[in-house]
Amino acid sequence: MEKIRTLRGFRDIFGEELGKFKRIEQAFRKYSARFGFREIELPILEKTELFVRSIGDTTDIVEKEMFTFMDAGGDSLSMRPEATAGMVRSYLQEGLYATERMTKVCTIGPMFRHERPQKGRYRQFHQIDVEVFGVKEPLVDAELILLVRMLLDELEIRRYRIEVNSVGCKMCRESFRRILIDFFETRKDELCGDCLRRLEKNPLRIFDCKNQQCIGVTADSPLLFDSLCEECKDHFDLFRQYVAGFGVDIEVNKRLVRGLDYYTKTVFEITSDDLGAQKAFIAGGRYDNLVEEMGGPATAGIGFAVGVERLAMLLPPGEAEPGTECFFAGIGDRARDYLTTLLKRCLTEGIPLRYAYEAKSLKAQMRYADNLKCGFVLILGDDEIDRGTITLRDMTGKSQDELPLDADTIVNTLKKRLSGQAPALSTRDG
Numbered sequence: 211m212e213k214i215r216t217l218r219g220f221r222d223i224f225g226e227e228l229g230k231f232k233r234i235e236q237a238f239r240k241y242s243a244r245f246g247f248r249e250i251e252l253p254i255l256e257k258t259e260l261f262v263r264s265i266g267d268t269t270d271i272v273e274k275e276m277f278t279f280m281d282a283g284g285d286s287l288s289m290r291p292e293a294t295a296g297m298v299r300s301y302l303q304e305g306l307y308a309t310e311r312m313t314k315v316c317t318i319g320p321m322f323r324h325e326r327p328q329k330g331r332y333r334q335f336h337q338i339d340v341e342v343f344g345v346k347e348p349l350v351d352a353e354l355i356l357l358v359r360m361l362l363d364e365l366e367i368r369r370y371r372i373e374v375n376s377v378g379c380k381m382c383r384e385s386f387r388r389i390l391i392d393f394f395e396t397r398k399d400e401l402c403g404d405c406l407r408r409l410e411k412n413p414l415r416i417f418d419c420k421n422q423q424c425i426g427v428t429a430d431s432p433l434l435f436d437s438l439c440e441e442c443k444d445h446f447d448l449f450r451q452y453v454a455g456f457g458v459d460i461e462v463n464k465r466l467v468r469g470l471d472y473y474t475k476t477v478f479e480i481t482s483d484d485l486g487a488q489k490a491f492i493a494g495g496r497y498d499n500l501v502e503e504m505g506g507p508a509t510a511g512i513g514f515a516v517g518v519e520r521l522a523m524l525l526p527p528g529e530a531e532p533g534t535e536c537f538f539a540g541i542g543d544r545a546r547d548y549l550t551t552l553l554k555r556c557l558t559e560g561i562p563l564r565y566a567y568e569a570k571s572l573k574a575q576m577r578y579a580d581n582l583k584c585g586f587v588l589i590l591g592d593d594e595i596d597r598g599t600i601t602l603r604d605m606t607g608k609s610q611d612e613l614p615l616d617a618d619t620i621v622n623t624l625k626k627r628l629s630g631q632a633p634a635l636s637t638r639d640g
């Protein structure tokens with residue numbers, strides 16, 4: 211029968227990669243708490259309208275990348291393609307704006323986008339997402355950059371760029387829209403079909419097009435950054451000043467645009483050339499109109515998301531710790547009986563004890579212990595039981611000791627050996 215495989219772009223995560231995910235989560239939790247973020251869990255499935263209204267109906271994500279379906283009641287539902295929309299919904303639904311002057315929240319979990327899979331781009335991927343509601347001052351923009359920097363320092367990642375830009379406010383965008391349309395009208399014949407539609411509905415999205423010819427056209431276009439209003443300019447200047455105060459290097463990239471419509475003012479992407487085509491492994495920005503557009507009071511917002519798969523690709527392999535487990539090799543029924551007593555004691559006292567479930571020869575059990583990279587093996591057969599002893603073999607030092615067959619002694623000896631405190635007493639077969 212044909213084997214069933216994962217869906218395209220969906221993956222099992224295990225072994226070394228899972229270890230990297232855990233290291234990333236651990237590093238993140240250390241700093242998110244320090245910066246005052248509280249963790250929340252959000253649903254994976256939401257009403258489609260939530261994403262259409264927040265991310266924007268002319269974005270690639272909403273137009274072509276959502277996993278959307280009708281449920282039995284006829285409602286259109288979507289698997290979340292990102293976390294910000296759900297965070298805003300939750301902020302409003304839980305009424306946090308009424309009880310907190312400022313809200314810092316974070317979440318970790320899977321996101322879903324129906325994109326063409328390639329290295330670093332999957333249909334199910336994971337984000338660590340942080341959001342701040344209720345702070346319009348640029349100091350918080352800089353603080354998020356500092357959080358990114360500390361997280362990457364903790365993970366010993368050094369080769370990356372922090373690219374920043376300002377996409378202005380509604381006012382700057384409105385006046386720039388006219389300038390942009392006038393420019394693209396003169397180069398209309400060079401634009402792809404999608405961009406011709408974007409020109410009508412949302413010309414700024416043309417900067418997001420992956421088509422080489424369209425990229426060529428945008429290279430000559432006027433830039434929003436050069437048309438920012440006074441307030442947006444001041445915000446960006448202060449942001450840069452604070453970031454400099456934190457001693458973090460950033461690069462202004464006036465062409466940086468984001469694939470989601472909710473952004474205002476500061477936007478940023480952390481990129482690495484070590485990642486290939488999918489360079490951005492952290493991205494975010496400010497969204498000062500979104501909460502109001504989603505039906506709440508006027509509330510500033512800013513946040514970012516870490517692409518966990520991409521960040522994991524930048525981590526060096528973890529150090530394996532062979533020899534931290536023990537193995538029980540028992541021969542005969544009496545030894546098996548003793549195993550249950552010893553196993554419970556060891557597991558209770560924090561000693562990882564492995565063994566073969568089925569009866570096997572000593573040779574086969576030793577091979578198994580080797581295979582599991584166990585540092586110590588306890589050997590118990592009828593001879594040992596008659597003598598009231600158990601043999602402890604050190605697999606790395608190749609030494610061997612005889613211990614009294616007494617659970618307290620065995621557990622205490624293993625504890626000392628595993629923590630490297632006690633050297634082997636005798637060497638018989640070294």
Ligand code: HAM
Nearest residue numbers: 292294331332335490491492493494495513514515517
């Ligand atoms: P985004 O740029 O769409 O922003 O995604 C953030 C990060 O998620 C990307 O930089 C990338 O590392 C990762 N990512 C996105 N799509 C994929 C994929 N198909 N496969 C693997 N990784 C992927 C957002 O999602 C915003 N919600 C960020 C934000 C939070 N802005 C404000 N607050």
